[in-house]
Amino acid sequence: MAIPTLLIHGWSATSASFRGLSAFLQQQGFNVHDINLADYLSLNDEISLWDVSWAMKKALQEHDLPTGHHSFNAIVHSTGGLVVRDFLRQFCRDEQGRPDASRTPIRNLLMLAPANFGSPLAGLGKSMLGRLGKGWRWDGFMETGKELLNALELGSSISYELALRDLFDPAFPIFDPQHICTTVLVGSNGYEDTFKRMMHENGSDGTVRVATANLNAHYLKVDFGNPTEPRTVEVPRNGPDIAFGVLDRNHSTITQDDRQQREDWRRLVMQALDVTPSNYAAHVQDCEQVTRQTFQRGQGLLGKAQKCFHEYMHVVFRVSDQHGNPIPDYFIEFYQEDGDRADAVMQKIHCEILEKVAPYSQDNSYRSFFFDLTDLQAALEDSGGSLRVDMSVVAANLSADIVYLNPPDMPTSGVRVFDADTRLFFRPNRPMLIDLTLYRETSDRVFRIGREE
Incomplete structure (x- = not known):
């Protein structure tokens, strides 16, 4: 039995950015009535990540989407990654308010270029240039979503604390495939637009770094209580490796049925929405193989001197x-x-x-x-x-x-x-x-x- 799929966009975008992906899913046999396009305010300065996540809970109820265990799938892009993660942190609680991963309403989660650990462009969004580019609205003139952009900054305390809760807290293994089968796909190439390409940062898709999209984080504690002999402890993640694939795409084309690595993209997207705990390990390996091929091909064509x-x-x-x-x-x-x-x-x-x-x-x-x-x-x-x-x-x-x-x-x-x-x-x-x-x-x-x- 098919379950609904919820699509959540990124900062400064709307659900219209997912029209192409929605059409692709329908071509693959998804019922149009099972595809739900979410919208949220991302450019109002006073609205925080916690506000958007809380509002998502309310919107699910008002839209009559089921919120029982494993009742829908989700596809998120860019900032939508932080939104859905904080939603899960807020929603998955027992009667005493303690984290409980078994209460997840999401069965399969596909993250497309998620800003899980921030974006180098967040600071630009808060600048005068960002306000001039994005702030021409009656609802919040010259605003660009200051609170959300604070969460999206590289090294933000918000993404740091969120990771400690959903990636390293043994009491909340939300991304264990027994709870959510999660897939992260990101590009490692820049935009084709000349101006955007001038601002491209190597190791990114033009907006999000490959490494900051990945949920397979590591956590070290270094204690200099004895300054001459510091003590280092590596804290393990609370679950197995999460499926992670890198393709030769940029921040926009990662959501599209584009010509570049089309067969790989199609296969991984459909697998992400259909994979189960029993075959999740094979899906992880498939994503790893695509990643190796992407970097080998890129370095082979451009040479290692091209970063x-x-x-x-x-x-x-x-x-x-x-x-x-x-x-x-x-x-x-x-x-x-x-x-x-x-x-x-x-x-x-x-x-x-x-x-x-x-x-x-x-x-x-x-x-x-x-x-x-x-x-x-x-x-x-x-x-x-x-x-x-x-x-x-x-x-x-x-x-x-x-x-x-x-x-x-x-x-x-x-x-x-x-x-x-x-x-x-x-x-x-x-x-x-x-x-x-x-x-x-x-x-x-x-x-x-x-x-x-």
Whole structure:
């Protein structure tokens, strides 16, 4: 028995952006009455991600769409990825308000170029240029959806916390295929439009980075309680790998029955809507195979010197003290501790391999880093396997009375993140979250105890 399919658009778009996909689904045998096109306000400054997700709950009820267990499928594009994830966070609760993944109303979820960990264009959307381009409306003149764009920024606290809840909380394994069979498809090529192509960022589809679309995130906790010997713990995800495929498409054509990799796109889209827990692992492998072919073909046609088809990793640091207070003023350093007196490795990492660093505008303790792993692997090969990369952090003291116990300049004070055997920082096309804790200390003047003479 067919179940309804709900299509949810992205920022600044409307349901009209899904007309082509809707027509494709009907050609594949979907009943037009089973296809539901959602619309939501994304350009009003006061409307937040939580507002849209809450309104989605109400709209489902008002539209008489079933919300029982596995009662509909969903296809989302771009910002729609964050919307549906936050909807699931709000909706899937037991009577005591605790997270309960077994209550999901969604059976199969297809994410097309979702901004799961943000977009490099979110900041542009909030700028004057963004307001001039998108703000010409009677309902919210010169507004571009400030609150939603805050959630869409790279390294935002909102996407970080959402990931901790739905990807790493063992009590809420919502993307385990027993609950939702999820598929993420994204492109790795830019727009054809000349102006948009000038703004293209390698490792993206023109709007969303390949690595920030991927839900197969990694989470590290690095504790500098002992500054000379930091402790690193990797927290496992709460479920198996989520199907993830990369095609030679851009942010718009990923939703269309386009000529580029047409057969792969058609097969993966239809599989995503029909896959079951029993054959989900095979679907994951199919997506991985398509991804390998996309990058091999892209690098073969363009050559590795052309970075359009390089593979990248998106890393978000959240730095705080032992009390949980944010530390906004810090510097993350990548270097080789020994055998590199000229700091050639540091220069290589910071000037070539680390391509972008972006602090979150609402809280600078969050920062995103964008690493070109194709170049990192090449650097390892060029070194004959001797390249070693360590990571450390230095925070600015608040005063003479409140200081941070920064790691000293000694071999054991850093964290080895990459070498021929250590691939902590080698997760192609994936995001990584890092909670980094520095300890703050007070001077003797802050609290004194004396004896009465």
